[in-house]
Amino acid sequence: MAKFFIMKYYLLLFFLACYAEMTGQPNQRAKGSVFEDFNRNSIWDESEPGIAGVVVSNGAEVVITNQYGHFTLPVYTDEATIFVIKPGDYLYPVNEMNLPQFYYLHKPKGSPDLKFAGTDPTGSLPESVDFPLIKDDENEEFSIVVFSDPQPYVIGEVAYYDKAIVEELVGSKEHAFGITMGDLVGDDLSMFAPLNLATSRIGLPWFHVIGNHDLNFDAEIWQHADETFENTFGPATYAFNHGKVHFIVLNNVIFPNTYNSRYYVGGLRDDQFTFIENSLKYVPEDHLVVINMHIPIYNDAEWGETFRNDDRIRLFKLLEKHRYTLSFSGHTHTQRHHFFGEEEDWLHPEPHHHYTVGTAGGDWWSGEPDENGVPVSTMYDGTPKGYNIIHFKGNEYRWDYKVAGSPAAYKMELYGPRTVPHNKHFRGEFYVNFFQGSEKDIVEFKVNDGEWRRMRYVVEFDPGVCAMRFRWDNSEDLPAGTRPSNPVNCYHLWKARVPTNVEPGENTIFVRVTDVFGRIFDESFNYQAIIVE
Numbered sequence: 001m002a003k004f005f006i007m008k009y010y011l012l013l014f015f016l017a018c019y020a021e022m023t024g025q026p027n028q029r030a031k032g033s034v035f036e037d038f039n040r041n042s043i044w045d046e047s048e049p050g051i052a053g054v055v056v057s058n059g060a061e062v063v064i065t066n067q068y069g070h071f072t073l074p075v076y077t078d079e080a081t082i083f084v085i086k087p088g089d090y091l092y093p094v095n096e097m098n099l100p101q102f103y104y105l106h107k108p109k110g111s112p113d114l115k116f117a118g119t120d121p122t123g124s125l126p127e128s129v130d131f132p133l134i135k136d137d138e139n140e141e142f143s144i145v146v147f148s149d150p151q152p153y154v155i156g157e158v159a160y161y162d163k164a165i166v167e168e169l170v171g172s173k174e175h176a177f178g179i180t181m182g183d184l185v186g187d188d189l190s191m192f193a194p195l196n197l198a199t200s201r202i203g204l205p206w207f208h209v210i211g212n213h214d215l216n217f218d219a220e221i222w223q224h225a226d227e228t229f230e231n232t233f234g235p236a237t238y239a240f241n242h243g244k245v246h247f248i249v250l251n252n253v254i255f256p257n258t259y260n261s262r263y264y265v266g267g268l269r270d271d272q273f274t275f276i277e278n279s280l281k282y283v284p285e286d287h288l289v290v291i292n293m294h295i296p297i298y299n300d301a302e303w304g305e306t307f308r309n310d311d312r313i314r315l316f317k318l319l320e321k322h323r324y325t326l327s328f329s330g331h332t333h334t335q336r337h338h339f340f341g342e343e344e345d346w347l348h349p350e351p352h353h354h355y356t357v358g359t360a361g362g363d364w365w366s367g368e369p370d371e372n373g374v375p376v377s378t379m380y381d382g383t384p385k386g387y388n389i390i391h392f393k394g395n396e397y398r399w400d401y402k403v404a405g406s407p408a409a410y411k412m413e414l415y416g417p418r419t420v421p422h423n424k425h426f427r428g429e430f431y432v433n434f435f436q437g438s439e440k441d442i443v444e445f446k447v448n449d450g451e452w453r454r455m456r457y458v459v460e461f462d463p464g465v466c467a468m469r470f471r472w473d474n475s476e477d478l479p480a481g482t483r484p485s486n487p488v489n490c491y492h493l494w495k496a497r498v499p500t501n502v503e504p505g506e507n508t509i510f511v512r513v514t515d516v517f518g519r520i521f522d523e524s525f526n527y528q529a530i531i532v533e
Contacts, residue, residue, distance in 0.1 A: 030058070030082050030106070032129030033069045042093050042101070042132045051133060055085040055282050059237060060271045062278040075125070079223075080106040081235045084131040085279060088241040091134040097200045100177075100207060103234040104129045111227040114216045116189035118227030140243040145169065145178040145204065146388040148330025149359035151213060153186035155194060157365045162198040164374045164404045165360045165387060169202045175389070176242060178204045179249075181330035181357060182211025182294030186364075189214065189228040196232070210236040211294040211331065212253045212264050222269070225255050237272050239279050244394050245290055246283045248276060252293040252307070259308060266295030266307030268315065276318050288395040289319065291327035296356050298338045313345045320347045324395040327354045333363055334381040335401065336491045337438035357388045358401055358435070366482040367468070372405070375481050381490035382413060382433045382462030398517050401436035411435060414511060414525040415464045420500045422529040428498045430525060433462050434513050437492035442514040447499050448507055455494035455511075461487040502529050 034054040035044045050069020055062050058073045059081055065071045073082060083103035086092055092100035106125055111118025150165070152158045178199075185191035199206055210229045219225040226236045236251035250272060255264040283289060297312045299305050319325050335358040339351035346352045362377030362385030370376055377385045386404040390397055403410050416430025432443050432455060443455040465487040472483050498509075509525040 027077065028075050028125060030073045030075050030080065030104075030125055030129050031127070032056075032071060032082070032104075032131065034065050034071070034084055034131045034133060035069050036090075037093065037132035037134055040093065040132075040134060044130050044132070051087075051090075054087060054133070055279065056082065056131070057085060057239075057275060057279065058082055059235060060274040060278070062275070062282070064282065075106065078108060081230070082106065082129050083235055083238050084133070085239045085282075086133055086241060088243045088245070089136055091136045092205065092240070093132055093134060094205050097196045098202070098204060098206050099196070099233060100205050100240075102131065102240070103238070105230065105234070111231065112219075112224055114224070114227055115218050116216060116228040117231070118216070118224075119231040139176075141391075141393045142176040142243055143174060143389055143391045145172070145175050145202075146181065146328060146357050146390055147178065147360045148181035148357050149183040149211070149333060149361050150180065150195060151183045151186045151359075151361045151364060152191050152195065153188065153364075155191070157186075157361070158191065158194045158198055160365050160374045161195070161360060162201070163372060164385065166198050166201055168405065169204075171203055175204055177207065178202065179207040179247075179292060180209060180360075181292060181328055182209040182253075183213045183330060184208060184211065186213050187217070189216070192228065192232045207240075207247075207249065207292075208233045209249055209292050209294050209330075210251045210253065212255070215253065215255055215264075217255075219256075222254070222256060225253075226251060237275060239275075241283075241287075243392060244284075244286070245288045245392050246280075247290050247292060248279065250276075250291060250293045252295050252297075254308075260305065262306075265305070266293075266297070267311040268308075273314060273318065276315070280318065280322065283322070285321055285323065286395060287322075288324040288326065288392070288397065289322045291315075291325070293327065293329050295331050296329040296336075296338070297327065297354055298340075298344075316340070316345055316347055316352070319352075323348060323350070325352050326397060327352070329354065329356045330359060332356055333359050333361075333379050333485075334488060334490070335379065335383045335435060336381075337440075339438075339440075355388075355399065358383050358386050360385060360387055360404075363485050364482075366484045368479050368481045370405070374405075378465060378468065378484065380465065380485055380488040381492075382465045382487075383435045383492075384413075388436075399436060403435070409521075411521045412437075412511070412513065412523050413464055414509075414523055415462075415467075416498055416509075416525060416527065418527050420498055420527060420529050421532045422504045423501050424532065426498065426500050429495045430498050430509060430527075431463055432494045432511050432513070432523075433464065433490060434492050434494070434521070437513065437515065439491075440516045441492075443494040444512045444514075445496055446510050446512075447502055452512065453496070455496045457494050459489050459491055460493060460495075462490045462493060498527065500529060504529050504531050
């Protein structure tokens with residue numbers, strides 16, 4: 001009889017939980033406060049005031065703190081994540097790895113048993129979930145560092161990352177924070193720890209986006225696919241403000257995927273749309289909204305629907321009231337600007353700018369080693385490995401791509417024939433790969449002291465990448481390192497026919513790039529014209 005009543009009791013609890021979820025009634029409520037941490041000890045001391053008007057979220061709903069800094073949030077399921085969306089003139093505290101501390105994970109029973117560990121049991125909700133913030137003089141002009149896809153598969157590739165990318169940024173003081181656009185590691189989630197140790201040397205607060213190679217692939221349901229990431233970095237979907245910029249970070253990897261035949265697909269879930277809609281209610285319309293994700297939101301005909309079209313349309317609808325927007329992604333191991341217009345369901349006359357940034361690991365740490373023993377690892381589209389610097393001023397922004405290990409002025413690579421026949425018909429062309437460019441830039445050339453002429457923007461394979469692959473495949477001796485991947489279309493490429501009606505001997509092609517901000521970058525290319533009968 002006792003077993004019968006125990007069974008009835010648990011069945012009742014189960015049905016009550018299901019009813020609560022169906023009717024929108026919370027199982028319990030999380031209460032807490034947001035306070036100004038004067039002494040930066042992350043403890044709410046008596047002398048420290050609560051902060052009113054701060055947004056706090058459970059990943060879908062948002063509330064704002066009252067005049068004393070207090071908040072109450074519903075918790076609908078056994079597990080929940082509570083996080084604070086800091087105002088633009090505050091900072092998060094960071095831990096010893098420079099990871100921002102802005103969340104509380106509520107997992108009473110801990111994560112399920114997975115190959116890579118998640119969160120240990122947290123027990124019941126605390127009486128008060130409190131978040132410290134640090135006051136920072138509002139600065140509407142700042143810059144950030146953007147990485148993508150460091151993606152080490154073995155510990156030696158973490159060493160490459162540390163030497164090639166991290167080392168030159170150690171001690172940087174001119175940037176507000178950094179963020180990595182996913183594929184932090186290459187499926188082995190135990191690499192999170194050494195990767196974080198390397199990144200922490202930079203000394204900046206560092207945010208993270210989850211990528212498809214950062215998932216718990218043995219998870220049976222999507223709620224458990226980010227357990228190890230969540231335990232290491234916090235929620236995979238969250239937001240924060242800095243100056244007049246609202247940053248939204250999204251897990252846009254749908255796994256397990258029942259949408260199409262792919263193992264995973266890009267997209268967003270209903271709870272994320274709810275979160276975006278609710279968080280944007282507290283963002284002034286003259287602020288810049290920056291969406292950070294791993295998989296690009298555009299689709300190429302070659303690959304089909306890698307990001308669900310309906311989800312992009314729905315996202316654009318939520319951004320309709322916000323004129324100033326920008327979105328970032330990684331994933332492709334290329335660098336590309338895509339401008340969405342009305343023909344692609346964008347709802348403003350000005351296009352939406354989506355920027356797929358260059359990767360820290362380049363082409364998966366492939367190619368021959370350089371003088372420091374690090375693989376050259378040029379990306380599919382001819383972009384050298386590196387990272388982006390994004391500069392913000394109010395709701396405006398501009399970008400720079402920094403090639404790892406090279407001077408900041410190294411912005412382009414020129415490729416063409418070194419010898420042409422003098423004053424003869426010749427089909428040779430020279431190319432300019434302006435790494436951070438797009439079709440909106442102007443690229444011109446002149447030969448010696450001649451007139452400036454426009455070059456033609458093209459979408460083709462970068463010839464330098466093609467030559468590198470050709471050399472690998474036709475070498476009698478196997479080159480050191482890993483064979484690079486095959487080329488793909490480059491979206492920052494220009495070309496022109498090499499003039500032959502020049503003086504015999506050495507000649508110089510001068511290249512001038514005027515980017516969308518009016519900045520001018522230049523480079524030159526030497527070739528010779530020889531007399532042939």
